Amino acid sequence: MKNTRIVITLILTLSVAIANAGYPKNNTKGKIENPNDSLRLAELNNFWSEVSRTVNEGDFEGYKATYHEDAVVIFTTGENKTSVSIAEALQHWKQGFMDTKTGKTQNSVEFRFSQRIGDETTAHETGIFAYQSNNGAGKASQKQFVHFDALLIKRDQAWLLVMEYQKSKATEEEWNLLE
Template structure:
């Protein structure tokens, strides 16, 4: 009887040590980059992305996304998920019209959460997209909550997934000041 108890205790101790070793192997301690450095890099990414939209730079915008990126649209009736290539094809005319001065675009961005390390990031917030037809003066304004997953490859950030959620209110936008 004592041998069984001793064997069980030894087995339990060995199991715990093996489990701890396996856990360290699967989940090694991660050296997290200084948040301010990562956020500064990501701020430059967002400036670049927004500039491509404001200037109608289709190729520059395409370069901000990983080639395998996915866009999720959850606003309105057409809830869908598409490859970035499909989304870009749908956005192409808007980029052309912007570049040619037919429409004027502005983007404002505010964050509610920024999580990441030196090579991955999950950014959450709201952006306001405003588009004005330069001929008619008609303006459309959309307040869109979003999530973005990004990866850093060769010292450059790329979006892997953009999730545009259902429209937000002005009050929700103002709350992120």
């Protein structure tokens, strides 16, 4: 019986050691440390800059290319809470891109983050995006702030959104608290 306990204890100890091997460790502030974080974050910053560029310029094909073909978009900011395929969401957004491309409207989006978790090929980004639209006659809509989550994967050296979750409206004060 004593030998059985020793064997079980050894198996459990080895199992925990194996399960934790190679995974990033938490530092004292709760932030995950990963030696490749700076490269991943630089790549993701470039990704979000590209998303902003495509919205600002009305580049629909460029915007579409930032999503995985099987991506899902979840909306819970309005009355109708829904989940749709990226194909359906893009169909709904396409006219806005075309109007921006032709100068009928001007749109912009910016991103700030409260949490960024990931490794070399996966990322979970949490933050707020700020979206504003101008109808071309000089009348700008009020800037909208939205809490969001995004799941991304890296394929062929490119980051792609697989899930965008527009969770709730945010305030400008919350936006200003983020970097």
